[in-house]
Amino acid sequence: MFRRLFLVMLVLAVPVVFASPMFADLIGYGLPSWGWLEWVSPALGTVMFVWGGRPFLTGAVSELRSRTPGMMTLIALAITVAFVASWGAALGLLHHELDFWWELALLIVIMLLGHWIEMRSIAQTTSALQSLAELLPDEAERVVDDVVQTVSPADLQLGDLVIVRPGGRVPADGEIVSGTAEVDESMITGESALVTRTVGDRVVAGTVSADTAIRVRVTAVGDDTALAGIQRLVSDAQNSSSRAQRLADRAAGWLFWFALGSALITAIAWTAVGQPDNAVIRTITVLVIACPHALGLAIPLVVAIATERAAKMGVLVTDRVALETLRLADVVLFDKTGTLTRGEPAVVGVVTGSALTGDEVVALAAAAESDSEHPLAKAVLRAAADRGVTVPAARNFSSSAAVGVRADVDGREVAVGGPRLLAERGLTALDGADELVGRGNTVLYVVVDGVVEAAIALADEVRPESAEAVRALADRGVEAVMATGDARDVAERVAADLGIERVYAGVRPEDKESIVADLQAEGNTVVMVGDGVNDAPALARADVGVAIGAGTDVAIGSAGVVLAGDDPRTVVSAMNLSREAYRKMRQNLWWAAGYNLAAVPLAAGVLAPVGFVLPMAVGAILMSLSTVIVALNAQMLRRANLSVR
Numbered sequence: 001m002f003r004r005l006f007l008v009m010l011v012l013a014v015p016v017v018f019a020s021p022m023f024a025d026l027i028g029y030g031l032p033s034w035g036w037l038e039w040v041s042p043a044l045g046t047v048m049f050v051w052g053g054r055p056f057l058t059g060a061v062s063e064l065r066s067r068t069p070g071m072m073t074l075i076a077l078a079i080t081v082a083f084v085a086s087w088g089a090a091l092g093l094l095h096h097e098l099d100f101w102w103e104l105a106l107l108i109v110i111m112l113l114g115h116w117i118e119m120r121s122i123a124q125t126t127s128a129l130q131s132l133a134e135l136l137p138d139e140a141e142r143v144v145d146d147v148v149q150t151v152s153p154a155d156l157q158l159g160d161l162v163i164v165r166p167g168g169r170v171p172a173d174g175e176i177v178s179g180t181a182e183v184d185e186s187m188i189t190g191e192s193a194l195v196t197r198t199v200g201d202r203v204v205a206g207t208v209s210a211d212t213a214i215r216v217r218v219t220a221v222g223d224d225t226a227l228a229g230i231q232r233l234v235s236d237a238q239n240s241s242s243r244a245q246r247l248a249d250r251a252a253g254w255l256f257w258f259a260l261g262s263a264l265i266t267a268i269a270w271t272a273v274g275q276p277d278n279a280v281i282r283t284i285t286v287l288v289i290a291c292p293h294a295l296g297l298a299i300p301l302v303v304a305i306a307t308e309r310a311a312k313m314g315v316l317v318t319d320r321v322a323l324e325t326l327r328l329a330d331v332v333l334f335d336k337t338g339t340l341t342r343g344e345p346a347v348v349g350v351v352t353g354s355a356l357t358g359d360e361v362v363a364l365a366a367a368a369e370s371d372s373e374h375p376l377a378k379a380v381l382r383a384a385a386d387r388g389v390t391v392p393a394a395r396n397f398s399s400s401a402a403v404g405v406r407a408d409v410d411g412r413e414v415a416v417g418g419p420r421l422l423a424e425r426g427l428t429a430l431d432g433a434d435e436l437v438g439r440g441n442t443v444l445y446v447v448v449d450g451v452v453e454a455a456i457a458l459a460d461e462v463r464p465e466s467a468e469a470v471r472a473l474a475d476r477g478v479e480a481v482m483a484t485g486d487a488r489d490v491a492e493r494v495a496a497d498l499g500i501e502r503v504y505a506g507v508r509p510e511d512k513e514s515i516v517a518d519l520q521a522e523g524n525t526v527v528m529v530g531d532g533v534n535d536a537p538a539l540a541r542a543d544v545g546v547a548i549g550a551g552t553d554v555a556i557g558s559a560g561v562v563l564a565g566d567d568p569r570t571v572v573s574a575m576n577l578s579r580e581a582y583r584k585m586r587q588n589l590w591w592a593a594g595y596n597l598a599a600v601p602l603a604a605g606v607l608a609p610v611g612f613v614l615p616m617a618v619g620a621i622l623m624s625l626s627t628v629i630v631a632l633n634a635q636m637l638r639r640a641n642l643s644v645r
Contacts, residue, residue, distance in 0.1 A: 003116045009105075015040050017101075048108050059072030059076070074259070083104055085284045094284075136169065141164075157221065163214075163215055170206065174220070180402050203216055259600065315562070327575060332478055333483055333542070338548060341466075346460075348459045350457070359387055368415065370397075379458050392409050414447070429455065430455050441458060482502070483503075485506065516528055517541060528544070528545050546559055548563050573643070
């Protein structure tokens, strides 16, 4: 809307400005003596005031109703006084010096430009609540009298029996009545490892059956599901999140009262000395020039350049207030899975109990797992590729849900699985395997011809950049805190590697949101960094939510800042950008306000006793100079050093 309105008003402003006698005198050109020409500026200026000024007039009404005069009120005051005074001059009711049509036109155009820049700089994201709804499958398979019916999840009722096939999402909260599956609950709980769910276990809408089909009896639908509960948390947190009043609006509010006070003093002073004509002229002049063009551009220009600079380093700013608030952070609360870690399992150790080397163990395990689609199998295959080992061919592959896989490799039977594999075969774990489990790892045992030959430890791999990000935050006096749905031993291992002292483990979605609230209650400005559905309420509750771009639309929709990549050091760079951008905002506001502090008293006639009253033409020059200085100062942000080191 502001773009379209700006372009239309820009076209109308050209004849308004150039047909204005005051502007002609200022530039030094003569106007033709056409009778109709003197009405061009009043006619088109009226259109500009009514049409182009409407957003500011309606905004001023809202600000005044809420008793918080700000930018809209200041702009509305200036254009309204200019409009009334200009018509008064056009009709011969006021002095011709009060012909402000050109100033009215330029003011509306520049303010519309500022608002257009501001709106364009704020990127739009997918709605968090809509993204949560999209976690549900489009269709559900309901079983009625042994007949499978395809229905919408919204049509499911309590007690319905549904089939969830391999790779499919659970359509509603329920209880498994048939089958055993490895379920990916990371989108809801943040737990990186797959969880075994069998008959009698509860499953949550939106989670995924990774390997086998299960039958689920629906126990909750609609607003009673866990997913709906998260939706309510996100909605409540977004609605209750505090948003600091914008810096420019505060400055505009101060200038509004400054302008009114100056105008009142001006009117009283000139009337008291017996010059009522000058009282009218000076008072109106003060009210018009009290709204400098630079103020309308001071913040939007910095925001536009800051968001452009942020985009180049992989940071998408979706909330301008978030950009301003990042610099104030006392605590950065990190989700673990997918944020500080890679979010996928990786081989972190191998223990052998025979003459087999680590590479040979990985080769055999990779051969047995080569036909499996399980995430742990893929991790073993990646480890074999990273080690550069040759994976032999396997035959007669078979798998058992929640147990493991087996295959014939070079004439030997190789089985790979977890503790259930050992229990099923009556075997015992290797010495040293307990130590791997104690570190919070997932352990796969490699059984060759009925003998436990090795144990492979897998864990969610810590990003190498995470430790540097934590150190950089500590250097700035910012505490790094970690919250995760993972078990305590896993969380403490990662925290120890990174140098994080405060850790919250086994955290549910509602717990993360309450952790943010508790940190805020301690007086901290909290930045939350996460990537999953379970992080969405906390991202919305935090003073600034930072979403990893590789994460879910839900997390992105709940955040004010989105990282296009997955490097946590970018959070620190974004904080540096926030600090530099805020510094430029303050500088620009001082330049813009400085115009008022100097020009308004001079326009009011404070130096009249010594024979000097600020001419309107000089005021216009100062106004333009202030705008140029603000624009040049904003450009300096492009060269600011934002590196982590």
